[in-house]
Amino acid sequence: MSALTNIKVLEIATTVSAEYCGKLLADFGAEVIKCEAPDGGSPTRSLPPFAAGESGLFAYLNTNKHSIGVALDADAGRAILVSLLAKVDVLVCDQAAAWFEALALTPEQMLAANPKLSVCVITPMGFEQSNEYAQLEDLNVLHASGWGYHTPSAADPAKPPLKGPGPHLVSYESGLDAALCITAALFEREASGLGRFIDISKQAVMASRTDYVLGQMIAGDMNVSNDRRAYDLAGPADIYPCADGFIYIWMSAPTHWQALATMLGAPAWMADFPENWLERECTPERVAVCRQHIGEWLLSQKKESVAETAQKLGLIVVPVNNTGDLLHCPQYQFREYFKTVDHPHLGAVSYPTVPYKMSLTPAALNTPAPALGQDNSRYLAQVEAEA
C-alpha cells in the first residue's frame, strides 16, 4: 500500500491550486474524486499548453484521479454532494464563502455532519476575505506578497516588476501548503477520529516563503522601504551570459574567491582585492570591477564544462537550464524524475513527477487524467440508489 491508500478525497477545483493539491495526494494513492461541472468540466481543461486539442496543464494536474460530472447548483447535484461528503475523508476546494452559503452547506455544517471529514479551502486572501477577493488572479497575489515588487533582483526602476515563472507559481505553492496541512490532519485523525477545517491564504503562503527577510522586517531588525532592491543581497552573484547560454555564479565567501583565483590563474585584477572582501568589504566599486572581469571571461566559456570545472574547485557555478535541458540532464535521469504516462489523446509522453524520493511509499503516476464524467457510473449510481 502507499501512504494514502484508502483515503478518499473529494476535489472541487476552479483553479490550479486545489487541483495541484489533489494531485499531490493522488500521487500517494489517495482516491481523488474530481467533481466537475457537467458542461465543459474543470476550467483547466481549457488552459494552455495544448496538444492534440487537449490541455497539457489538465493532463499534468489530474493523473491518478477519477472524474464525475455534477451540476452542484441544482438540487440533485447538492444531494449528491451531501452524500459524497458523508463518505470521503477530505474535501479540497478553492471556492469563496459565498459558494458554500449558496449551497447552504458551510464548512462548519460539513464538519458537523461528518466529524471525520477535513475541509481545506484555498483562496487568495483567506476564507474570511474570500468573497471580497475572489476575483484576484495569481499575478495579483504574487504582487500582494512582496515577491512581485522585488522581482527581479537588482531591479531597473524604469521597468515594471515581474510576474515570476509561468502563470501558476502561486497556485503550486499554495497547493503544496494545503497538502501538507491535509496529511498532518489525517495523521492526527488516526488518534482522535476528528477532521478539521483548514483555511489556506495564497497571500500568506507566498509571504511566508519570504520569512528570512520579512520576518526580520516585522521584528524591526531590517529596514522597510519602497526600495525594489530591499530583498537583495550585495555581491557579484548573478546570471551571466556565456558562449552557449547563461550560467549562474554564486560568490559569498573567501573560499569562493580563492577558487576563482585558481580557476583563472590569479589574474592581475584580482590582486587588488582583499582576500575576505566578499564577506567584509563588499563595496559597489569592487562588485562592479569583479562583475566586469567575470563577465568578459565567461563569454568564452561553455556552461556545462565551466560549471563542472568550477564545482570541482569549490566555486559555485551552475548552468541556467531551460525546460528542454532537463530531460537530458543525467541527474534527472538518474532520479527518474520524468515518468511516461500514456494518455488516450496525448499519447505516451514524459511527465514531471515530484522532488521527494521515498523508499517505502514512492509517488506513482498510474493512470492518465480522466475524461469528464468517466467515473459517473462508479460513484453516482450508488448515490442515486440511496436517494
Place this chain on the structure above:
Amino acid sequence: MSMKMRGGPLAGVRVVELTKVWAGPYTGKQLAFLGAEVMRVESLGSLDVTRFYGVDDINKAPGFRAVNPQKMSVQIDSKTERGVELLIDLIKAADIFIENLRPGAVDRMGIGYEQIKAINPNIIYVSMGMYGAEGPLAYQTGYAPCFAALSGLSAMVGYEGEAPTGMNIRYADSTFGTAAAFAASVALLHRRRTGQGQFIDVSAVEAMTSMIGDTVMDYTLNQRVGVCDGNKHPGMAPHGVYPCRDDEWVSIAVASDEKWQAFVAATGLTALANNAELATLAGRKAQEEALNSAIADWSQSQSAEEIVGCLMAAGIGVHKSLSSLDLIADANLWGRGFYQEVEDAEGNARSILGPAWKMTRPAAVVDDAPALGQHNQYVLGEILGLSEAEQAQLVADGVIR
C-alpha cells in the same frame, strides 16, 4: 517520556534537525507550526552561518530568528566521539530526522540512514540536497538561486527578448523546505498506519521544476521551451504590472472577454472600448504592446489605491504591487493574524510571521527562536535521562556547553 505539547495535528511528534541556512530550517519550522516538537542540534564548532550574519551576539541573529521560531536548541559538539553518541541517542528518541548538510557529511559522521536505521528502524529520515543524495551530479552544491537556475525556472523569468533575470535572489529555499515537510508528513501518516519509517531524499532542483510543471509539459508535448516573457500570460490580456503616480506599481489581470468589457467601462478608456478587435483575447494578444502602453498612459497619473478602488468594483483582478513598507502594514495579513507575537528566552515579546494556514484545533505558536543550547537541560536530562552529574561531566569534557 517528556514532550513539549502545544496542540496542533503534529502534537506528540518529535523532530531532530541538523540543518543549515534556510531550507532545512524552514522544513522544521513548518512542522513546528503544525505542533511538532522540533529541536535543532547545534555545535559551536560548525555553527549555522545565519547565527552570526551581521551580528556579534549569536543568540540575537535576526535572520536565524526569523526562520527558527518555536524550536528548541541543544548544543552538542558533534566533532567529538561522545558528542556523536549523544546525537545518535537523540535521533533514537525522534520520529523524524532532517539534515541538509553537504553531500556525504552525515555518512562521515556515522549518522547516515543505514546507520540510524540500525538503531531506530522506524525513523523517518529526511535528506535534503541541491541535487538529492545520490546520482552523477549529487556532489555539486549551491545556494537558492542555483536551484532555480538549474531547474528551468530562472530561464523563464525576465523581460521579453532579454537575458533571464530569475526570481528575486531569495526564492527557492522555503519552497524546497515545504516540499520536504510535506513528504515528511506523508511518511508520518504511513508510519502511524503501518509502523514503518522510511528514507526521504529531496532534491532542491526538482522542487523548483515542480513549480513550472505546466511549462515542462509544453516541452514534452510540443518541444516548446519556456523563455522570458515579461509579464505575459497565454490566456489573459491585459496581464501586467503598470506604473502609477509616486513610483507605485499595480498588477492587473483581465481574465475573460466579459471582464475586458468591464475593464474598459470602469477605466473610461473609450479608444480601447471602441476598438472592436480588442473584444476577444486573440485580438488583445495581437495588439498587446499597444494595449499595455495605453493602460500605462492611463495608470501613471493615478495612485495605485485609486486604480485598485476602480477595478475591484468592476470585478477585475487587481492588487497594488506591495513594497516591504506596504507589507508590514497590510490589512489582510494583520487581519488574518499572520503577524504574531512570541516570547524570547528572556521573556521579551517579538513579532514573527505565523503559519500561512489557519485551522481548527491549531498548534499554539508561542516561542521565539532558541538561544544556542537553551534547551540542553531538557534534551539531555528529560529526553536522554542523563543525571546532573553526567551533564556536568559532559560540560567539563567540552562535549556540551
